[in-house]
Amino acid sequence: MNTVQVSLDLAGIFVFALSGALVGIRKDLDVLGVLVLAGVTGLGGGILRDVLIGAVPPASLGDWRYLVVPAVAGVVAFRFHPRLARIERHINVFDALGLGLFCVTGTAKAMLYGLGPVPSALLGMLTSIGGGVLRDLLAGRTPLVLKQEVYALPALAGATVVAVTWELGLYRSWVAIVAAVLCITLRLLAIRFRWDAPKANGLVR
Amino acid sequence: MNTVQVSLDLAGIFVFALSGALVGIRKDLDVLGVLVLAGVTGLGGGILRDVLIGAVPPASLGDWRYLVVPAVAGVVAFRFHPRLARIERHINVFDALGLGLFCVTGTAKAMLYGLGPVPSALLGMLTSIGGGVLRDLLAGRTPLVLKQEVYALPALAGATVVAVTWELGLYRSWVAIVAAVLCITLRLLAIRFRWDAPKANGLVR
Amino acid sequence: MNTVQVSLDLAGIFVFALSGALVGIRKDLDVLGVLVLAGVTGLGGGILRDVLIGAVPPASLGDWRYLVVPAVAGVVAFRFHPRLARIERHINVFDALGLGLFCVTGTAKAMLYGLGPVPSALLGMLTSIGGGVLRDLLAGRTPLVLKQEVYALPALAGATVVAVTWELGLYRSWVAIVAAVLCITLRLLAIRFRWDAPKANGLVR
Numbered sequence: 001m002n003t004v005q006v007s008l009d010l011a012g013i014f015v016f017a018l019s020g021a022l023v024g025i026r027k028d029l030d031v032l033g034v035l036v037l038a039g040v041t042g043l044g045g046g047i048l049r050d051v052l053i054g055a056v057p058p059a060s061l062g063d064w065r066y067l068v069v070p071a072v073a074g075v076v077a078f079r080f081h082p083r084l085a086r087i088e089r090h091i092n093v094f095d096a097l098g099l100g101l102f103c104v105t106g107t108a109k110a111m112l113y114g115l116g117p118v119p120s121a122l123l124g125m126l127t128s129i130g131g132g133v134l135r136d137l138l139a140g141r142t143p144l145v146l147k148q149e150v151y152a153l154p155a156l157a158g159a160t161v162v163a164v165t166w167e168l169g170l171y172r173s174w175v176a177i178v179a180a181v182l183c184i185t186l187r188l189l190a191i192r193f194r195w196d197a198p199k200a201n202g203l204v205r
Numbered sequence: 206m207n208t209v210q211v212s213l214d215l216a217g218i219f220v221f222a223l224s225g226a227l228v229g230i231r232k233d234l235d236v237l238g239v240l241v242l243a244g245v246t247g248l249g250g251g252i253l254r255d256v257l258i259g260a261v262p263p264a265s266l267g268d269w270r271y272l273v274v275p276a277v278a279g280v281v282a283f284r285f286h287p288r289l290a291r292i293e294r295h296i297n298v299f300d301a302l303g304l305g306l307f308c309v310t311g312t313a314k315a316m317l318y319g320l321g322p323v324p325s326a327l328l329g330m331l332t333s334i335g336g337g338v339l340r341d342l343l344a345g346r347t348p349l350v351l352k353q354e355v356y357a358l359p360a361l362a363g364a365t366v367v368a369v370t371w372e373l374g375l376y377r378s379w380v381a382i383v384a385a386v387l388c389i390t391l392r393l394l395a396i397r398f399r400w401d402a403p404k405a406n407g408l409v410r
Numbered sequence: 411m412n413t414v415q416v417s418l419d420l421a422g423i424f425v426f427a428l429s430g431a432l433v434g435i436r437k438d439l440d441v442l443g444v445l446v447l448a449g450v451t452g453l454g455g456g457i458l459r460d461v462l463i464g465a466v467p468p469a470s471l472g473d474w475r476y477l478v479v480p481a482v483a484g485v486v487a488f489r490f491h492p493r494l495a496r497i498e499r500h501i502n503v504f505d506a507l508g509l510g511l512f513c514v515t516g517t518a519k520a521m522l523y524g525l526g527p528v529p530s531a532l533l534g535m536l537t538s539i540g541g542g543v544l545r546d547l548l549a550g551r552t553p554l555v556l557k558q559e560v561y562a563l564p565a566l567a568g569a570t571v572v573a574v575t576w577e578l579g580l581y582r583s584w585v586a587i588v589a590a591v592l593c594i595t596l597r598l599l600a601i602r603f604r605w606d607a608p609k610a611n612g613l614v615r
Contacts, residue, residue, distance in 0.1 A: 013489050024556070027556070029609070030556075030606060030609050031562055031608050031609070032558070032560065032561070032562050033555065033556040036555055036556065036562055037556065047462070051251070051256055051261070051461055051462065052256065052261055052262055052266070053261060054259075054264060054464075055259035055527060056461070056462055056463060056464035057462055057464065057529065057533075058462060058521075061462070061525070061529040061532060062525065062529050063535065064528065065530070067528065091259065095576060106579050113262075113268065115262055115266070116267060118269065119262065119266040119267050122266060122272070123262075124264065132394050133343070137342060137343070137547060138547070138553055138556060139556070140552055142345055143343055144306065145238065145241055146229070146232070146234050146238040146241065146242065146343060146344070147234075147238070150237065151237065152237050152241055153237055155513060168427060191565070196235060197234070198235060198236050199233060199234070199235050242510060245608060256461055256466070257461065257467055257468065257471070258464055258466060258467050259464075259466035274536070304417065309412070318467075320467055320471070320472065321472060323474065323477065324471040324472050327471060327477070328467075328471065338548070342547060342548070347550055348548055350443065350446055351437070351439050351443040351446065351447065351549070352439075352443070353473060355442065356442070357442050357446055358442055392502065403441050404438060404439070404440050404441070
């Protein structure tokens with residue numbers, strides 16, 4: 001189980017860091033700015049979670065794999081990034097993959113630290129949206145989570161699957177993967193079909 | 206005393222969450238974005254305080270009342286929000302109420318955790334301005350605390366009343382309410398009469 | 411050694427707080443906004459570090475010197491700030507001094523708390539860039555660290571000197587000062603000669 005958890009975590013860091021690096025490239029940042037944005041996006045959500053559950057210093061600061069992965073992602077994006085016209089779409093897809101991987105690992109770590117299923121699911125959601133929010137704040141973009149498409153809901157759905165199965169003693173490796181796939185699928189469908197949640201103005205006027 | 210503390214806390218979360226939800230509605234966000242902004246604004250200041258005093262995981266993540274209140278506030282604002290023209294004023298009033306309630310509960314919790322009166326008053330101020338600052342950062346607004354009207358001072362005044370009376374052993378339920386009313390009154394007067402603190406340029410040129 | 415550490419720390423808080431106050435003056439904030447920005451810039455990096463290494467409540471909240479210094483810096487900047495035309499340059503110079511002082515004290519404190527040299531150097535870099543990032547986020551500026559000149563690299567260089575000498579048992583007062591001077595010199599040279607790190611677009615197109 002631990003190997004699955006760490007693998008999903010590193011995969012999530014990699015894809016989130018890719019999305020952060022692409023935002024940096026789109027913002028015309030230099031290579032150091034791109035690496036900083038890759039690191040913040042890849043590690044930010046997990047660090048927020050670790051601070052909130054009292055797991056300090058955060059695991060990612062003391063484990064070389066957690067530090068190398070976003071650096072590699074930053075260099076890869078910097079060197080091989082696609083033409084600018086396609087960047088926005090790639091950002092959203094890598095962001096969706098990170099969302100799915102982190103809602104699972106974030107929730108599982110919170111359960112492991114003895115939190116109940118409701119706070120664990122919320123922390124899982126925070127883990128998966130936190131890195132992207134920090135990325136967008138630093139880059140001066142409106143955070144994706146506040147924009148029109150369905151964003152936080154897929155993360156909450158995946159986190160809920162993990163929290164409920166863990167609470168019932170049914171959490172297995174394949175459940176982790178199902179939960180991540182559920183979140184990623186919902187998010188990609190929301191992007192593809194431009195699902196919009198209702199707005200206040202539409203209701204009232 | 207505990208009931209007063211929790212009641213003031215929940216009331217503060219409710220009004221701050223209303224202000225956050227209204228900012229979200231004004232920014233034309235969908236229902237999920239509005240709920241996220243309501244939650245961040247209502248719970249953000251207290252979570253910042255809890256992390257800084259080492260009270261992790263933050264109480265609000267493990268207590269269902271602290272999670273339901275901002276959700277209710279978000280739904281209420283989403284469904285019954287006033288016409289857009291009046292929103293800005295309502296945001297400022299709800300924000301002032303939250304400021305007053307949180308400067309009291311934030312300071313009291315820090316004293317309870319054994320911090321001295323000066324850091325406790327500062328943490329009380331941080332608790333009361335933190336949620337609004339996070340709200341404004343996420344929504345891409347200049348934080349109110351940095352704008353022209355008197356904002357942080359009322360929070361510091363209320364927090365100081367709590368810290369001093371607690372240190373002297375005179376802190377009672379009615380003191381908590383007096384301190385909150387003091388902060389709210391100062392803030393509302395500052396809004397009403399457009400009190401401006403001096404600016405550097407005026408002094409020097 | 412402790413006196414050197416505290417002196418460097420207070421000096422770093424003072425110059426960073428000056429840079430924060432000048433940003434506030436440039437943004438036409440009132441005296442309270444200027445003081446808030448001075449406090450956040452001077453204390454923010456250290457508080458981030460303390461939260462991440464589990465040193466809560468952060469030392470700066472309980473030590474009156476750490477609270478008086480940014481207040482004095484804010485008042486000094488507010489009263490004696492130079493003409494607006496020169497402000498930008500002064501912000502960058504004070505920011506460079508803060509960068510150099512904090513990369514040393516931040517790394518040393520992390521080593522003192524038992525972290526390894528790699529996470530300690532990263533936390534040192536975070537301590538020195540954190541306050542400025544918070545300052546720029548609050549003031550609605552693009553964080554300097556993401557802009558074109560070499561910014562995070564000098565901080566990482568200074569932090570690495572401290573981490574390596576500490577690990578080898580060679581860390582002395584004069585090493586601390588050499589590391590700070592190294593970082594400050596690199597940063598000032600980068601500003602003076604407009605050193606730019608490579609950008610992705612230049613490589614690919």
